[in-house]
Amino acid sequence: NHRCNGDGKESFKPPEIKFTKLFVNGQFVDSVSGKTFETVNPATGEVIAKVAEGVEADIDLAVKAAREAFDHGRWPRMSGFERGRIMSKFADLIEQNIEELAALDSVDAGKLLASGKTVDIPHCLHILRYYAGAADKVHGETLKLAGEYQGYTLLEPIGVVGHIIPWNYPSTMFLMKSSPALAAGCTMVVKPAEQTPLSALFYAHLAKQAGIPDGVINVVNGFGPTAGAALCSHMDVDAISFTGSTETGRLVMEAAAKSNLKTVSLELGGKSPLIIFDDADVDMAVALARIAIFYNKGEICVAGSRVYVQEGIYDEFVRKAAESAKSWVVGDPFDPNVQQGPQVDKTQFERVLSYIELGKTEGATLLTGGRRCGDKGYYIEPTIFTDVKEEMRIAQEEIFGPVMSLMKFKTIEEAIEKANATRYGLAAGIVTKDLNTANRVTRSVRAGTIWINCYFAFDPGCPFGGYKMSGFGRDLGMHAINKYLQVKSVVTPLHSSPW
Numbered sequence: 138n139h140r141c142n143g144d145g146k147e148s149f150k151p152p153e154i155k156f157t158k159l160f161v162n163g164q165f166v167d168s169v170s171g172k173t174f175e176t177v178n179p180a181t182g183e184v185i186a187k188v189a190e191g192v193e194a195d196i197d198l199a200v201k202a203a204r205e206a207f208d209h210g211r212w213p214r215m216s217g218f219e220r221g222r223i224m225s226k227f228a229d230l231i232e233q234n235i236e237e238l239a240a241l242d243s244v245d246a247g248k249l250l251a252s253g254k255t256v257d258i259p260h261c262l263h264i265l266r267y268y269a270g271a272a273d274k275v276h277g278e279t280l281k282l283a284g285e286y287q288g289y290t291l292l293e294p295i296g297v298v299g300h301i302i303p304w305n306y307p308s309t310m311f312l313m314k315s316s317p318a319l320a321a322g323c324t325m326v327v328k329p330a331e332q333t334p335l336s337a338l339f340y341a342h343l344a345k346q347a348g349i350p351d352g353v354i355n356v357v358n359g360f361g362p363t364a365g366a367a368l369c370s371h372m373d374v375d376a377i378s379f380t381g382s383t384e385t386g387r388l389v390m391e392a393a394a395k396s397n398l399k400t401v402s403l404e405l406g407g408k409s410p411l412i413i414f415d416d417a418d419v420d421m422a423v424a425l426a427r428i429a430i431f432y433n434k435g436e437i438c439v440a441g442s443r444v445y446v447q448e449g450i451y452d453e454f455v456r457k458a459a460e461s462a463k464s465w466v467v468g469d470p471f472d473p474n475v476q477q478g479p480q481v482d483k484t485q486f487e488r489v490l491s492y493i494e495l496g497k498t499e500g501a502t503l504l505t506g507g508r509r510c511g512d513k514g515y516y517i518e519p520t521i522f523t524d525v526k527e528e529m530r531i532a533q534e535e536i537f538g539p540v541m542s543l544m545k546f547k548t549i550e551e552a553i554e555k556a557n558a559t560r561y562g563l564a565a566g567i568v569t570k571d572l573n574t575a576n577r578v579t580r581s582v583r584a585g586t587i588w589i590n591c592y593f594a595f596d597p598g599c600p601f602g603g604y605k606m607s608g609f610g611r612d613l614g615m616h617a618i619n620k621y622l623q624v625k626s627v628v629t630p631l632h633s634s635p636w
């Protein structure tokens with residue numbers, strides 16, 4: 138039986154909501170229309186706050202501020218070292234407010250408070266500090282050219298960037314997108330997800346306190362088809378960095394193509410395979426598979442949603458995986474003993490439950506879970522299907538919830554073929570003690586990240602992004618700075634001008 142909301146101890150202390158307006162040109166302002174929208178606590182279904190709703194007119198004002206800050210402001214013109222110093226100060230201020238920031242994401246997205254404080258926000262700090270240190274290490278090349286010429290390249294900030302981010306990791310996404318863009322010297326408009334508008338405003342406030350000039354970071358909350366679409370179509374935005382669903386990614390690219398051909402990078406959906414070979418330690422593999430799909434309630438683009446287990450250990454794995462899912466504690470995200478909070482909102486909750494129904498009608502066997510958990514809030518039992526076939530929709534489509542599909546394989550060739558039998562290519566996991574197996578699978582699986590005998594091992598220095606329909610462009614690492622830079626070639630004759 139799963140422990141659910143209501144039967145855990147009351148540890149909930151709601152954070153004070155200090156910021157609900159839009160952040161434009163260094164000021165908190167109402168939306169042009171004065172309209173607001175409600176953001177809901179998924180643990181209770183109750184409204185937390187009313188937040189200013191930005192639409193095209195608000196995006197216009199934010200882009201104008203970012204344009205002015207880019208074209209005439211200090212940020213792109215100061216040294217990388219100076220930008221890095223200010224970014225470090227921004228990181229220090231975030232560190233002083235970890236508790237409150239983690240609580241905001243917890244109440245807004247149903248994320249575990251304890252994970253926020255010890256994993257997510259520390260990871261955000263690591264990202265910001267990595268790019269603070271990188272800001273003065275961006276440089277071009279010198280070139281000896283044919284004929285009597287020499288050349289060099291200047292790496293210049295690309296300009297005004299639009300960051301469109303999803304709701305599953307509000308803090309991480311905010312910093313993963315803004316930090317390399319700040320290091321590059323860009324200015325930006327961030328459009329958080331409508332489900333989780335709160336923490337981005339707090340970050341904007343702290344950025345201002347740290348000395349990031351007005352107009353460099355603007356935050357416009359609002360909905361995708363209005364605020365998000367306006368940013369993608371804007372003629373004065375030079376680049377869009379988007380994380381979200383594959384369907385929306387297509388719209389983002391289309392809007393960019395139809396407007397000013399701004400550059401686009403897309404980090405989209407996934408259906409990542411976790412491949413477990415006979416030689417694996419079964420207990421370790423079960424623990425890894427559990428984390429890979431149930432952590433953050435399965436609301437992770439790289440979730441290991443397809444688990445392929447080799448036939449020799451399959452039966453033992455199935456038995457242990459079921460026990461392990463049953464002991465996974467679901468409940469109040471503010472309770473430190475809880476391992477899985479509620480799905481982010483009613484829409485996602487219903488979507489996940491409908492996929493579970495679909496799995497049953499497609500003929501998969503429901504091994505464990507499958508139901509709503511408790512009668513309040515958007516909790517779902519950790520769910521495992523067996524007898525899943527590649528062609529089933531539950532094996533092909535991103536469910537974005539705590540639903541594992543378990544499948545059996547015989548040979549390494551079969552595992553590789555099945556792992557690749559999806560339109561996605563975000564990540565993959567391999568569990569084996571055999572180096573040759575690990576190497577072979579690594580080179581054969583088309584995915585942007587491969588984790589061998591681990592999962593979710595993220596680091597700011599390690600590039601992250603997708604193959605195939607999981608998108609293109611990379612977040613994190615020095616690769617991410619490149620998408621916020623452009624290359625200018627400068628050529629001079631070596632001798633007095635030939636003309």
Ligand code: ADP
Pocket residue numbers: 301302303304328329330331359360361362364365366367369380381382383385386388389
């Ligand atoms: P989900 O369906 O899980 O909410 P989305 O990809 O729709 O995922 O959302 C990710 C982000 O994209 C959110 O900030 C959302 O508001 C935004 N978004 C949604 N539709 C559009 C659109 N047409 N143009 C730009 N951004 C959009």
